[in-house]
Amino acid sequence: MIIGIPKEIKEDEYRVSMTPAGVHDMVLDGHIVLVEDAAGEGSGLSNKLYEDHGANIVERNDVFSRSQMVIKVKEPLPEEFDLLREGQILYTYLHLAPAPELTRALLDRKVIGIAYETVQLSDGSLPLLIPMSEVAGRMSIHEGSKYLERENQGRGILLGGVPGVDPGHVVIIGGGIVGANAAKMAIGTGASVTLLDVNLNRLRYLDDIYGGRLKTLMSNRVNIVEALRTADLVVGAILIPGARAPKLITREMLSFMMPGSVIVDVGIDQGGVVETSHPTTHSDPIFIVDDVIHYCVANMPGAVARTSTFALTNATFPYALELARKGFNDAFQANPALARGLNVFKGDVTHPAVADALDMECVPLKKFLV
Numbered sequence: 132m133i134i135g136i137p138k139e140i141k142e143d144e145y146r147v148s149m150t151p152a153g154v155h156d157m158v159l160d161g162h163i164v165l166v167e168d169a170a171g172e173g174s175g176l177s178n179k180l181y182e183d184h185g186a187n188i189v190e191r192n193d194v195f196s197r198s199q200m201v202i203k204v205k206e207p208l209p210e211e212f213d214l215l216r217e218g219q220i221l222y223t224y225l226h227l228a229p230a231p232e233l234t235r236a237l238l239d240r241k242v243i244g245i246a247y248e249t250v251q252l253s254d255g256s257l258p259l260l261i262p263m264s265e266v267a268g269r270m271s272i273h274e275g276s277k278y279l280e281r282e283n284q285g286r287g288i289l290l291g292g293v294p295g296v297d298p299g300h301v302v303i304i305g306g307g308i309v310g311a312n313a314a315k316m317a318i319g320t321g322a323s324v325t326l327l328d329v330n331l332n333r334l335r336y337l338d339d340i341y342g343g344r345l346k347t348l349m350s351n352r353v354n355i356v357e358a359l360r361t362a363d364l365v366v367g368a369i370l371i372p373g374a375r376a377p378k379l380i381t382r383e384m385l386s387f388m389m390p391g392s393v394i395v396d397v398g399i400d401q402g403g404v405v406e407t408s409h410p411t412t413h414s415d416p417i418f419i420v421d422d423v424i425h426y427c428v429a430n431m432p433g434a435v436a437r438t439s440t441f442a443l444t445n446a447t448f449p450y451a452l453e454l455a456r457k458g459f460n461d462a463f464q465a466n467p468a469l470a471r472g473l474n475v476f477k478g479d480v481t482h483p484a485v486a487d488a489l490d491m492e493c494v495p496l497k498k499f500l501v
Contacts, residue, residue: 132455133163135198137191138170141205143413145173145436146443148202148223151184153448158185162455167194174440195219202451204443205430206233217241218477220459222451224248224263227474228375228488229402234475241477243459247447248400249373249482250472257372258468259450261308262442264397266432268312268368271395272301272320274431275364278393278417278424285424286391288363291321298322302358304350304379304404305368306333309397313366318344325358355379359387367396367404373474373484376401382421390422399427460501470496 134157136149147170149157154164166186168178178188195201195214203223207215209232215221217240225246227234237244247259257264272290279285279299292298301317303310306328317324318341327350328334334347348354359365359380365388369376376398385407396408403409407420410429417426432439450469454462463470473481479494480486486493 132458133165133197133199134451134455135194135201136164136166136170136186137194137201137203137211138167139173139204139433140208140211141430141433144205144430144433146204146433146440147171147174147176147436148204148444149448149451150441150444151176151180151186153444153451154181154186155184156448157452157455160452160456163187165189165194165198167191171440174436176440200451200454202447204433204440206230207236209236212236212240215240215242218243220245220454222247222447222454224400225474226400227482227485228373231489234480234485234489234491237475238478238480242475243473243477244475245454245459245469245472246373246474246482247472248370249474249484250450250468251372252468257308257370259443259446259472260370262446263432263439264308264370265312266435266439266442267397268309268366269316270431270435271309271313271366271368271397272316272364274416274426274428275301275366275393275395276320278426279363279391283417283424284391284419285393286363286389290317290364299363300325300361301364301366302362303327303366303368304355305366305370305398306330306337306347307368307370309368309370310366311337313368313397314341314345317364322364325362327354327358350379356384356387359384362388363392365392365394367394367398367408369398369404370401371484373482373488374401375488376404378404378406380405382406385421385423388421388423391424393424393426395426397431399429403427463496464500 200220281287288299290299303326
C-alpha cells in the first residue's frame with residue numbers, strides 16, 4: 132500500500148502522524164511511505180531522519196494524490212477537502228459529531244474515514260484516544276494553574292498553597308482517562324481535589340487509589356453546583372465515543388463561581404462540557420465569560436508535540452500496519468475494534484453516535500463488507 136504522511140496545518144499543531152521508526156517498519160513490510168516535506172520538524176524529526184528509514188520526501192499534493200491511505204493527527208481543514216479522493220482511507224482524529232461541514236465534505240468526496248477516537252475495544256476502552264487523553268489530562272492542571280495567576284487575570288491562587296494558607300480547590304468532572312490524569316497531577320501539587328462521575332464503580336476505584344487525597348462525588352446538577360461554588364480550577368473531562376459532549380455546566384452556573392476562577396474544557400473537541408465554551412488555539416487560548424476564564428484549546432497535546440507524537444503513534448501504528456497489510460475489508464472483519472473506528476464510508480455515515488448527533492441516517496458497516 133502507498134501511505135501518505137502530510138504535514139499538519141491546523142494552527143499551533145506540531146505533531147506528526149508517524150515516527151521514523153514507524154516508517155522503517157512499514158517499508159520493511161513492503162509498503163511505500165510518502166512523507167510531506169518538513170512534516171516532522173515540529174516534533175524535532177528531520178526529513179533526513181525519515182529518508183534514512185526509507186521514506187520518500189514529497190510535496191503536499193503528491194502525498195494526497197498518490198496515497199491509498201492518508202494518516203493524519205487532526206481532522207482535515209477546508210483547504211484540504213479537495214485533496215481527498217474517492218475510496219481513499221483517511222485515518223486520523225475526526226471528531227465529526229460537532230462538525231457537520233467536515234462530515235459533509237468527507238461524504239461528498241466518498242472517503243473511508245476511520246476516526247482514532249472511536250476505535251473501541253470490547254471492554255469499552257478507546258486505545259487510540261488514551262495516550263492523548265493522558266497528555267491532555269496532565270496538561271489541564273499545568274494550563275489551569277498558569278491562568279490562575281493574577282497577571283493572567285486569574286484569582287492569584289497557588290494550587291498547592293503554602294504552610295498556613297489553604298490550597299486551591301480543583302474540581303474535575305469525569306473520571307475517565309482525562310479525569311484520572313488530571314487528578315494525579317492536581318493531587319501532586321497539593322491541591323484539594325474533588326472528582327465527579329456517574330459511574331459508582333469508577334469512583335470506588337479512584338477512591339481506593341487516592342484515599343483521603345481525593346474527594347469523590349456522584350455527578351449530578353446539585354453536586355456540580357456545590358462544587359463550583361468553591362472551585363478555583365474546573366476541568367471538563369467528559370467523553371462519549373463519537374457523540375457530542377453533554378453540557379453539564381450552563382451559563383447560569385457560572386454565576387456560582389468565583390471571579391477569576393478557571394475552566395479547562397478538555398472535551399471541546401466533541402463540543403465541550405460547558406455551555407459557554409468554544410474552541411480556542413494555543414496562540415489565543417482563553418476568553419472570559421461572566422468573570423470566569425475559559426481555556427478551550429482543541430488540540431492541547433500539540434503544545435508538547437514530541438512527547439505527543441511518540442505517545443500517539445505507539446498506539447495508532449499497529450492498526451495502520453494492519454490496514455496496510457490487509458486492506459480495509461479484511462482488516463475490519465478481522466478486528467472489530469478497528470471496525471468501530473469507521474465513521475464514514477464512500478458517502479454514508481456508519482457510526483451510530485455520529486449519525487445521531489448530526490441527524491443523519493446510519494448505514495451499518497456490514498452492508499459494505501465482502
